[in-house]
Amino acid sequence: MRATKCLAFVYDRSASQAQRQLGMRLAACLHYASQTGWAIAGRWCDLGDHALSTHRPQLSALLTAMRVAAEHREVLCLVHTWERLATDATHRLLLQQRVIEAGGRTVTTFAESDRPLNDPVAPTPERSDRAPTLDSEAPTMTTRTPTSQDLGLGHWDHPLLGHRVVDHAHGDRIGVLRAIAPDSKDNDYVLVVMVPDTPPVAWLSPPDGGRDWTTALNAIEAAR
Numbered sequence: 001m002r003a004t005k006c007l008a009f010v011y012d013r014s015a016s017q018a019q020r021q022l023g024m025r026l027a028a029c030l031h032y033a034s035q036t037g038w039a040i041a042g043r044w045c046d047l048g049d050h051a052l053s054t055h056r057p058q059l060s061a062l063l064t065a066m067r068v069a070a071e072h073r074e075v076l077c078l079v080h081t082w083e084r085l086a087t088d089a090t091h092r093l094l095l096q097q098r099v100i101e102a103g104g105r106t107v108t109t110f111a112e113s114d115r116p117l118n119d120p121v122a123p124t125p126e127r128s129d130r131a132p133t134l135d136s137e138a139p140t141m142t143t144r145t146p147t148s149q150d151l152g153l154g155h156w157d158h159p160l161l162g163h164r165v166v167d168h169a170h171g172d173r174i175g176v177l178r179a180i181a182p183d184s185k186d187n188d189y190v191l192v193v194m195v196p197d198t199p200p201v202a203w204l205s206p207p208d209g210g211r212d213w214t215t216a217l218n219a220i221e222a223a224r
Contacts, residue, residue, distance in 0.1 A: 007069050008038040008078040009062050009104070011085070013051035021212075024181065025080040028155060032109040033078060041069060054091065063102040070103025077106045081178055087209035110162045110178070156180040156200055160222055167204060169219035175204030183214050 010029045014022040026043055033040055044062040062077065069075050077099045079085055085106070086092040096106050096114050107113045158180045167173045182198040201214045 004073075006036075006038045006074045006076060007041045008033045008076055008107075009041045009066050010043040010078050011045070011059060011062055012043075012080065013046040013056070013058075013084060015048060015051040025084065028080055028109050028179065028181075029078050031155070038076075038078075041065060041075075056095075059095065059098075063098055066099070066102040066104050075102075075104040077104055078109070079106065080109050081205060082108060082112065083205060083209050083212075089209065112162075158202075160220070164207060164223040165202075165204065165220040166223050167202075167213075167215045167220055169215045170213070173204075174207060174223055175213070176207055177202055177220065178205050178212065179203040180217065 008029075010026060010033070012022055012025055012029070016022075022045065026045075029043075030040065042062075042065070044058040046056045046058040050056055050058070066075050066077070082092060085095045099106050100114075105113060105115045107115075158177065160177045161180070163177060164174055165177045167175055180200050180202060183201050200217065202217055202220050203212055203214055204220075205212045
């Protein structure tokens with residue numbers, strides 16, 4: 001008999017010795033799973049050189065555990081964004097295929113999934129003001145003010161989450177708005193165990209993959 005509650009295997013990687021952003025991403029994954037009603041199998045993180053190579057010991061360990069669990073319940077690999085698997089699209093697809101071969105699927109905290117379109121859709125948190133994937137049409141708006149809905153763990157809602165925006169503070173650079181949350185760079189702790197007592201900023205990532213960056217909330221607007 002298969003268990004009805006989906007089991008989430010949280011994965012991330014970090015080549016940096018500073019683990020603040022890693023802690024925030026893991027916290028976002030745990031919060032998303034809690035909102036969605038998924039059980040947590042555990043957290044696996046590839047660090048240092050392993051985070052940049054094709055050899056991922058922690059991901060391999062995750063997949064081993066996932067194969068066992070997939071025999072009796074629905075399983076998935078939960079990442080903050082697709083880039084947490086790999087920034088290179090070809091490498092990322094290969095890793096997603098490994099998850100599929102282990103009996104699961106990959107899901108991001110922005111409700112993106114590689115589940116086939118004809119499969120039933122797993123429940124996701126109520127988010128009526130933004131599209132679930134980057135392929136959806138971006139909202140027609142230019143406001144630079146976020147909505148006031150608190151998503152928990154320092155994260156705030158915004159109508160442009162998951163969409164391309166223009167960052168006027170960095171030479172009109174185009175990026176995908178991934179989160180509205182405080183930047184923990186001025187905090188002394190290593191892993192994030194509390195919400196930083198700093199104003200929220202916009203967290204952006206390059207559309208084609210790469211290193212994330214932050215900018216002021218009033219510096220972004222929808223890309224045309």
